Amino acid sequence: MPTFQTVRGMRDLLGEEAQTFTNVITKARETASLFGFKEAVTPHVEPLELLSAKSGDEIRQRMFIFEDLGGRQVALRPEFTASIARLATSTLKNEPKPLKLFSVGTVYRYDEPQRGRYREFWQSNFELMGSNKPEADTEIILLTDRLMRTLGLQSYAFKIGHIGIIRGILSQDGVDEKTQNAVLQRMDKKEYELALKLVDSEKCRSTLQGLINIKGKDWYDTIEQINVLVAGYEKAKAAAENLSEVLKLITSSAELSLTVEPAFARGLEYYTGMIFEVYIPQLEIALGGGGRYDRLIETFGGEPTPAVGCAHGIDRVVIALQTQNTAGSINVERKVAAVIPITESVKVEALKIAQLLRERGVSVEFEIMGRRMGKALEDADKRNFDYAVIVGERELKEGTVVVKDLKSHEQTTILILDLFEKIKN
Ligand code: HAM
Numbered sequence: 047m048p049t050f051q052t053v054r055g056m057r058d059l060l061g062e063e064a065q066t067f068t069n070v071i072t073k074a075r076e077t078a079s080l081f082g083f084k085e086a087v088t089p090h091v092e093p094l095e096l097l098s099a100k101s102g103d104e105i106r107q108r109m110f111i112f113e114d115l116g117g118r119q120v121a122l123r124p125e126f127t128a129s130i131a132r133l134a135t136s137t138l139k140n141e142p143k144p145l146k147l148f149s150v151g152t153v154y155r156y157d158e159p160q161r162g163r164y165r166e167f168w169q170s171n172f173e174l175m176g177s178n179k180p181e182a183d184t185e186i187i188l189l190t191d192r193l194m195r196t197l198g199l200q201s202y203a204f205k206i207g208h209i210g211i212i213r214g215i216l217s218q219d220g221v222d223e224k225t226q227n228a229v230l231q232r233m234d235k236k237e238y239e240l241a242l243k244l245v246d247s248e249k250c251r252s253t254l255q256g257l258i259n260i261k262g263k264d265w266y267d268t269i270e271q272i273n274v275l276v277a278g279y280e281k282a283k284a285a286a287e288n289l290s291e292v293l294k295l296i297t298s299s300a301e302l303s304l305t306v307e308p309a310f311a312r313g314l315e316y317y318t319g320m321i322f323e324v325y326i327p328q329l330e331i332a333l334g335g336g337g338r339y340d341r342l343i344e345t346f347g348g349e350p351t352p353a354v355g356c357a358h359g360i361d362r363v364v365i366a367l368q369t370q371n372t373a374g375s376i377n378v379e380r381k382v383a384a385v386i387p388i389t390e391s392v393k394v395e396a397l398k399i400a401q402l403l404r405e406r407g408v409s410v411e412f413e414i415m416g417r418r419m420g421k422a423l424e425d426a427d428k429r430n431f432d433y434a435v436i437v438g439e440r441e442l443k444e445g446t447v448v449v450k451d452l453k454s455h456e457q458t459t460i461l462i463l464d465l466f467e468k469i470k471n
Contacts, residue, residue, distance in 0.1 A: 055157065055165025066364050067168065070197060071150050074170035074358065077193045078148035081185060083172055086147040088129040090154075094119040097128050100342055102315030104231060108156040110165075122154035126171035127316070127342070127355060134175050135348030143176025143351070150360075161365070162331045168360035172336075175343065178352035180291040183320045183338055184299065186356050187292075190324055190334055191302050193358065198372040202326045202333070203303040206293065207310035209317045209337065210285030211272065212257065218279050219250035229254075233311040253279070258309040265293040268306040285319070292320050316342040319354070328369045334358035381469050383433040384426035386413040396437040399447065399462060403435075406466050427452050433469055 052058060059067055078085065091114075098106045101124065110122040123129060126149045138145060150170045157163050172189060174182050187204065194202045212233070216226045225244055232241035238258050242251050256275045262268035269290040276282040286308075293306065312321050312335060319338030326333065336356025343351040383403060387396035400410045411431070413422045419436060426434045436448040441459060449468055450457045460468055 053165070055159040057164060057166070063364065066367060067360060070360050070363050070367075071168075071170065073196050074150055074193060074360075075148070077189055077196065078170075078172065080192070081146070081172075081189045083146040083148035083174075086130060086133060086149050087151075088123075088126070088133070088149065090123055090152070091120050092123055092129055092132070094121045096132055096346070097121050097124060099128065100314075100316040100339075100345055101125070101128065102227065102231065102313055104234070104313040105155065110154045110156065124155045125153055125314075125357060126151075126169060127173065127314075127339070127357075130171070130173045130175075130355075131342050131346050131348075131353075134343050134351060134353075135346045139348060144182070145173075145175040147173050147175075162329065162359075162362050164361055169357040170360060171355065171357040173353060173355035175351055175353040177354075178340065180288065180295055182352075182354050183292045184295040186336055186354050187296050187302075187322060188300055190322075190336075190356055190358065191300055194324060194333070194363075197363065197367060198370075199326060199333075199363075199366055200370050200372070201303070202324055202366075203305065204322055204324050205305050205307050205310055206289070206320065206322045207307050208285045208289040208320050209311065210288065210319055211276065211282045211308050212254070212311060213318075214282030214285050215250060215253050215257070215276065215279050216245070218281060219245070219247045219253075221245060221247075221250065227315055230311040230315075231313065233309060234313050238309075254309070260309070261305060261307045263303075263305050265290075265297060265304065265306050268308075269293065272308050289320055312337060316345075322356070324358075326366045326370065329362070329366060331362055332359070333362050333366055380407070380409045381433065382409045382411070382431045383435055383469055384411050384413065384422065384431050385435045385437065386419055386422045386426075388419055388436060388438040392437050392439055392442055395442055399435060399437060399465070402462075403466060403469065406470075408466070408469055423450065435465065435469075 094111055097109060105124045109124050112120060114120050130147050134145060152166050153169050154166055156165055159165060172186060174186060213226055216229060229241045229244050242254060245251050253275060260268060260271050269286060272286045276286060316339040317337045318340045321337030323332040323335035334356060338354040340352040343353060385396055385400040387393045397412065400412045403410050423434055431452050434450040434452060441447055446459050446461050447465060448457060448459050
């Protein structure tokens with residue numbers, strides 16, 4: 047029989063990499079708590095109809111869809127937003143607003159696998175529902191900034207736009223919603239020529255081309271340029287005004303590197319307002335992204351509820367940390383000790399010593415292979431343990447054990463009572 051492998055695009059995470067994932071998740075959870083988001087754990091499988099409703103073609107065509115044994119059309123979640131919007135229209139519909147929910151876990155998309163692009167990947171997801179104020183958009187950007195910073199990432203930068211500017215231009219020039227979505231999909235992929243080809247009106251094409259040419263780090267100046275371009279487009283003007291309010295709040299409350307790109311679009315169809323992504327200079331793929339979606343909850347049958355949110359791609363954040371060589375800095379420092387009983391007769395006492403150390407936060411590997419001391423020590427050394435605690439009959443009688451520092455190779459006999467202090471230092 048051939049040996050089994052993971053399904054294409056899905057990975058096993060092991061050792062240090064798995065530890066880095068866990069650390070990123072811990073930081074994401076801490077960030078959620080700092081910003082007042084409560085955790086929601088939702089199913090991996092949801093009704094197909096829910097997941098495909100407003101996600102957009104890009105995601106719709108890449109879902110893992112199947113029929114369950116009861117004949118229901120279901121799919122593996124490609125993101126969290128639909129599940130959280132479902133909650134907001136059902137179980138949590140009477141909760142006081144704002145509703146702030148955090149989730150973390152795997153999501154599934156049939157993307158073409160490559161570095162940073164998998165078919166099963168991890169997201170940390172934040173949704174803030176019930177506020178249409180620019181303060182809410184600002185909080186989402188600030189929490190992303192906070193997460194990137196506490197992870198130790200250097201020189202990450204935000205790209206910010208507003209879907210209302212592009213849609214405002216298209217709708218005023220008579221482009222229907224379906225074509226608008228198709229244009230936005232092309233723009234998301236930076237296929238600008240193809241995007242413009244979908245638009246009949248010459249005036250609309252030239253305004254969009256103007257938008258594509260605008261891009262700047264000085265947000266105030268960039269907004270001015272947009273204002274000049276969209277003069278006469280009422281909805282686009284209001285969107286630019288809203289974007290400028292968000293940018294003013296962000297830049298006056300945090301020092302972050304950002305570029306305003308009004309022609310920037312995202313693959314998901316539900317966005318209605320500010321959208322953003324975050325990058326590091328060494329990687330072309332976004333580490334995270336999100337935006338405002340004021341009509342999704344209503345589409346799912348709920349009360350009209352403005353909302354804004356974001357998701358961070360943890361697999362990519364881990365690659366970014368490895369690229370910038372900071373993955374090690376967020377590892378939890380923990381001393382590791384091997385506890386080795388020399389004879390059968392001291393096994394119980396040795397186990398008690400192991401438990402004592404674990405209780406005080408030392409990571410302990412008890413000798414469970416029944417090896418002789420020499421072999422067990424060799425193994426502990428090979429696996430880079432800090433200490434070996436050797437438990438022998440003669441020492442036990444005196445309330446002591448032998449501790450071997452595996453880094454300096456020093457060996458001392460000490461009282462069991464002093465063992466923790468010795469290892470801690
Ligand atoms: P998204 O941009 O589709 O947004 O995904 C968020 C992040 O997930 C991306 O920035 C990227 O880091 C990561 N990601 C996406 N596809 C892959 C892949 N194939 N492999 C590895 N990582 C990937 C959303 O999912 C929205 N639900 C975000 C949101 C929440 N908007 C509002 N609320």
